[in-house]
Amino acid sequence: MARYLLGRVIGLIGVFIAVSIVAFLLMHSIPGGPFDEEKSPLPPAARANILRKYGLDRPLYIQYLRYMGSALHGDFGISFQNPTETVLQTIGRTWPVSLRLGGLTILIALPLGILLGIIAAVKQNTWIDYVTTFVSTLGLTVPNFVIATWLLLLFSVRLRWLPTGGWGGWKTWIMPVTALGLGPMALAARYTRSSLIEVMRADYIRTAHAKGLSGRRVIMRHALKNALIPLITILGPQVPNLVTGTIFVEVIFRVPGLGKFFVSSIYLRDYPMLMATMLLVALLWSATYLLSDILYTVVDPRVRLYGD
Amino acid sequence: MIRHRIWSITTLLVVFTLFLSACGGTAPAVPSASNTTPQAAPTTAEATQATGATSASAATAASAMTSAAATTEAPAATSAATEAPAATSAATQASGAAPAAVQLPADAAPLEQQVYVTHYDNTADFTTIDFYESVYKRGGAISDILSDSLVRLDKNFKLQPGAATKWEVDSTGLVWTFHLDPNLMWTDDTPVTADDYVATFRYGADPKHAWDFTWFFNGVIKNWDDVVAGKKPLTDLGFKAVDAHTLQVETQTPAPYLPAMMLYSDTMQKKALEAHGGLYNSDPATSVSSGPFILQEWKKGERLVYVANPKYKGTNKPMIQKIICIGAAPSTDFAAYQSNEIDFMSGPNLSPADNTIVSSDLDLQKDYHPHYGDFRTHYLFFDFQNPPFNNLKVRQAFSHVIDRDGLIKSIIKPTQGLPAYSFLMPGFPAANSEALKGIQNYDPAAAQKLLADAGYPGGKGFPKLTLWLRNEAPVRQAMAQAIAASIKQNLGIDVDVSNKENKTFTDAMNAKPTQIQFGLVDYGMDFLDPANMLGVFKSGGRHNWNNKQFDDLYNKASAFTGDPQERTKMFQDAEKLLVSDVGSVFIYHRTPGDLYRPYLKGTELEPDQNGKAAIHWPGFTSFSTLPSSMYVSKDVTNYRKSVPQ
Numbered sequence: 001m002a003r004y005l006l007g008r009v010i011g012l013i014g015v016f017i018a019v020s021i022v023a024f025l026l027m028h029s030i031p032g033g034p035f036d037e038e039k040s041p042l043p044p045a046a047r048a049n050i051l052r053k054y055g056l057d058r059p060l061y062i063q064y065l066r067y068m069g070s071a072l073h074g075d076f077g078i079s080f081q082n083p084t085e086t087v088l089q090t091i092g093r094t095w096p097v098s099l100r101l102g103g104l105t106i107l108i109a110l111p112l113g114i115l116l117g118i119i120a121a122v123k124q125n126t127w128i129d130y131v132t133t134f135v136s137t138l139g140l141t142v143p144n145f146v147i148a149t150w151l152l153l154l155f156s157v158r159l160r161w162l163p164t165g166g167w168g169g170w171k172t173w174i175m176p177v178t179a180l181g182l183g184p185m186a187l188a189a190r191y192t193r194s195s196l197i198e199v200m201r202a203d204y205i206r207t208a209h210a211k212g213l214s215g216r217r218v219i220m221r222h223a224l225k226n227a228l229i230p231l232i233t234i235l236g237p238q239v240p241n242l243v244t245g246t247i248f249v250e251v252i253f254r255v256p257g258l259g260k261f262f263v264s265s266i267y268l269r270d271y272p273m274l275m276a277t278m279l280l281v282a283l284l285w286s287a288t289y290l291l292s293d294i295l296y297t298v299v300d301p302r303v304r305l306y307g308d
Numbered sequence: 309m310i311r312h313r314i315w316s317i318t319t320l321l322v323v324f325t326l327f328l329s330a331c332g333g334t335a336p337a338v339p340s341a342s343n344t345t346p347q348a349a350p351t352t353a354e355a356t357q358a359t360g361a362t363s364a365s366a367a368t369a370a371s372a373m374t375s376a377a378a379t380t381e382a383p384a385a386t387s388a389a390t391e392a393p394a395a396t397s398a399a400t401q402a403s404g405a406a407p408a409a410v411q412l413p414a415d416a417a418p419l420e421q422q423v424y425v426t427h428y429d430n431t432a433d434f435t436t437i438d439f440y441e442s443v444y445k446r447g448g449a450i451s452d453i454l455s456d457s458l459v460r461l462d463k464n465f466k467l468q469p470g471a472a473t474k475w476e477v478d479s480t481g482l483v484w485t486f487h488l489d490p491n492l493m494w495t496d497d498t499p500v501t502a503d504d505y506v507a508t509f510r511y512g513a514d515p516k517h518a519w520d521f522t523w524f525f526n527g528v529i530k531n532w533d534d535v536v537a538g539k540k541p542l543t544d545l546g547f548k549a550v551d552a553h554t555l556q557v558e559t560q561t562p563a564p565y566l567p568a569m570m571l572y573s574d575t576m577q578k579k580a581l582e583a584h585g586g587l588y589n590s591d592p593a594t595s596v597s598s599g600p601f602i603l604q605e606w607k608k609g610e611r612l613v614y615v616a617n618p619k620y621k622g623t624n625k626p627m628i629q630k631i632i633c634i635g636a637a638p639s640t641d642f643a644a645y646q647s648n649e650i651d652f653m654s655g656p657n658l659s660p661a662d663n664t665i666v667s668s669d670l671d672l673q674k675d676y677h678p679h680y681g682d683f684r685t686h687y688l689f690f691d692f693q694n695p696p697f698n699n700l701k702v703r704q705a706f707s708h709v710i711d712r713d714g715l716i717k718s719i720i721k722p723t724q725g726l727p728a729y730s731f732l733m734p735g736f737p738a739a740n741s742e743a744l745k746g747i748q749n750y751d752p753a754a755a756q757k758l759l760a761d762a763g764y765p766g767g768k769g770f771p772k773l774t775l776w777l778r779n780e781a782p783v784r785q786a787m788a789q790a791i792a793a794s795i796k797q798n799l800g801i802d803v804d805v806s807n808k809e810n811k812t813f814t815d816a817m818n819a820k821p822t823q824i825q826f827g828l829v830d831y832g833m834d835f836l837d838p839a840n841m842l843g844v845f846k847s848g849g850r851h852n853w854n855n856k857q858f859d860d861l862y863n864k865a866s867a868f869t870g871d872p873q874e875r876t877k878m879f880q881d882a883e884k885l886l887v888s889d890v891g892s893v894f895i896y897h898r899t900p901g902d903l904y905r906p907y908l909k910g911t912e913l914e915p916d917q918n919g920k921a922a923i924h925w926p927g928f929t930s931f932s933t934l935p936s937s938m939y940v941s942k943d944v945t946n947y948r949k950s951v952p953q
Binding site for chain 1 (some may be wrong): 431433515516517519520522523587591610634635636637639646647649809814816818831834844
């Protein structure tokens with residue numbers, strides 16, 4: 001296991017370097033820069049001043065090496081959008097908010113989804129199953145920003161029960177968590193249901209029933225554990241998605257999270273922030289895949305990791 | 309199984325419908341981070357909307373401007389408009405250690421309810437509230453209220469004294485003297501001096517600072533260009549402190565519009581600038597104010613709070629005691645407005661669906677106040693130096709195939725725009741719309757003939773075109789499609805429409821030679837003088853329509869210090885040349901409007917000389933007399949359940 005992990009971590013470093021080079025090249029190949037010429041073309045002198053100020057007047061490879069050199073020392077530069085703080089400070093200020101929103105969503109949506117999936121599977125083809133199927137279809141097919149807008153119109157504009165946005169107190173959490181969680185919940189419910197139905201037809205389940213075990217015990221002990229394997233594959237990637245924030249839900253509900261920076265850094269050509277968010281996402285995804293691989297061995301003893 | 313599916317789909321549809329009806333049949337406003345690019349220079353109100361900017365007399369604003377330029381002494385305390393409620397100006401004069409009490413009009417809500425709440429776009433670049441730190445990174449929030457600029461505008465776009473009580477120009481027309489209000493003090497109890505202004509302008513020109521608005525003073529202020537280029541020291545700049553309260557400005561050529569340009573002169577404090585750098589106003593701890601407000605709180609991306617400056621000694625003393633700016637995506641403004649969470653919403657942030665709701669709701673209709681915005685004109689431009697558009701006949705043909713009236717009626721909507729056949733919008737100084745109307749008129753038959761004469765009968769042999777748009781809203785994408793269809797139908801030329809991301813477009817447009825053969829773009833004014841708007845078409849500027857005759861006329865008119873009417877005539881001749889040589893095909897003038905609650909009152913919100921009651925450009929900032937005029941009336945209790953915190 002230790003050897004396996006070491007191999008994976010070394011692989012990750014390679015991935016990181018590759019991601020940083022690709023991201024760096026891509027971001028510098030987009031036309032424009034952190035200057036604005038909305039009104040008139042900048043006079044050459046003014047443009048040169050701006051490029052010099054941001055260190056963009058040097059050759060690209062020098063810029064890259066300088067960036068990586070500083071990054072290895074923990075200095076990710078100063079965000080062009082927030083020149084009064086470093087990139088790390090900006091992330092440190094906004095990411096906890098996204099983590100909290102994402103964490104809440106995971107804690108509520110995934111267990112609820114699995115529960116709904118189990119009920120739907122057990123009560124297959126009854127009205128409970130239909131309702132679950134309906135909610136899941138809704139959650140999967142309607143994008144979260146549409147759901148968010150519906151919630152906003154209904155609970156804030158019409159009923160005036162909840163504030164239209166902000167971040168502070170449980171009242172402001174309800175709508176973002178619901179909008180963000182419906183999709184993952186639906187996903188969990190759908191996969192749990194179909195996976196469980198499939199497992200329940202397996203021979204060993206019939207054997208378990210034949211041994212005289214109670215229905216609940218069969219499902220919880222025997223069926224669910226096996227049904228969870230495909231779920232790990234599906235739900236694992238939801239985690240980095242949810243904890244890095246989402247532009248739509250955060251923007252609609254004025255959640256001061258990290259989500260919007262993934263987009264605003266691109267159109268504002270905020271290179272330092274863009275690189276940092278890229279690397280953060282790369283790190284989270286790698287960690288998630290590593291974790292799900294390890295989790296497989298826990299739920300399915302037959303799975304062996306290479307190098308074990 | 310299939311039956312189950314049908315069953316669930318039916319349920320889905322039913323619930324969808326219920327949801328929609330619960331929401332009043334509104335089409336959900338899809339957030340569009342990409343569409344929230346902050347509009348150019350000026351402030352929040354810049355991007356605003358108005359209905360038909362009727363036939364505002366061109367002369368009014370024009371004469372206001374030119375007279376201010378030509379006079380040797382500015383009209384001192386001037387019209388009733390600036391005096392605002394007499395009570396406040398009286399209060400202002402009561403200087404002394406104790407903060408002057410604010411006297412509110414009879415129908416005003418109590419002082420603690422004088423709170424003004426707005427949104428700002430927190431998806432846009434927002435790093436500063438100071439014009440001289442950055443113009444394009446002010447996020448559309450309320451900004452530039454921590455000091456007074458030399459002059460300000462009233463609701464009729466007339467220049468009023470600000471930090472300068474009067475100003476004059478010498479006989480050469482090159483040296484301007486601004487006399488500062490000696491009462492002005494910073495919150496650290498030091499006086500506001502001419503040195504502060506000089507330091508601020510020098511900061512703007514400093515190559516190390518790399519200000520994003522240096523082009524504004526290019527060719528106007530003495531030595532500005534060389535200082536920006538690092539060829540001359542900052543001390544050579546044409547700004548000089550003659551004594552503590554006298555500021556001298558030297559221009560390169562006579563610039564009768566200089567006082568109008570000095571709208572953007574809200575000074576920074578020299579001491580703070582030297583001690584903490586240009587972002588000292590980003591933190592209440594280092595912030596210092598000599599303006600109507602002080603910075604109380606700034607949580608990046610979330611909220612910005614100002615409170616009235618108890619030590620303010622200027623003439624723009626506010627009745628509003630607290631301003632709360634909440635960071636939000638523009639697409640969420642309307643929901644917040646309907647929920648009474650904000651008092652004001654910028655009209656351009658209304659989606660077409662929101663506009664439908666506004667026009668069908670009596671209360672919202674009353675809240676909607678059309679105005680002129682920043683006199684913005686949308687136009688088509690070409691690569692003028694290469695075939696086929698280096699041929700005047702081709703350009704003329706294009707100018708005759710666009711049915712502006714139809715576009716306004718069916719796509720833009722008459723409340724949002726006026727058809728444009730020339731560049732300067734009615735109401736802007738030197739505007740000459742009526743006289744120029746016939747030159748680029750809608751006449752498909754003439755267009756076809758012109759195209760044939762140019763060697764492309766029926767569009768034969770004409771290259772396929774792509775019409776570039778700069779990150780346009782859906783409504784102008786639709787307009788561009790209609791324009792493309794009209795070109796195809798009348799001229800037989802294929803046109804693709806391509807909506808480009810903002811910086812991609814701008815980079816291609818400004819490239820030398822330009823990479824855009826055919827594009828749609830717009831321009832809104834920075835200050836009220838034809839020299840500003842028409843300057844867009846100077847050779848070497850935004851477009852490569854290089855016309856020596858236009859340049860000569862423009863330069864002569866810009867620097868002309870004689871009879872204002874003669875100057876206006878010269879600009880009108882230049883514009884006529886621009887229109888007839890088809891330096892652009894003009895499409896429409898934007899006439900925006902805003903939503904604000906009826907409890908916002910004040911003389912500056914009452915009808916202007918053209919009968920428009922609105923929060924005029926440049927909005928709630930020290931560039932305007934609005935801060936000393938606006939207050940919250942008692943009606944507020946019908947809307948707010950509690951005082952916003």
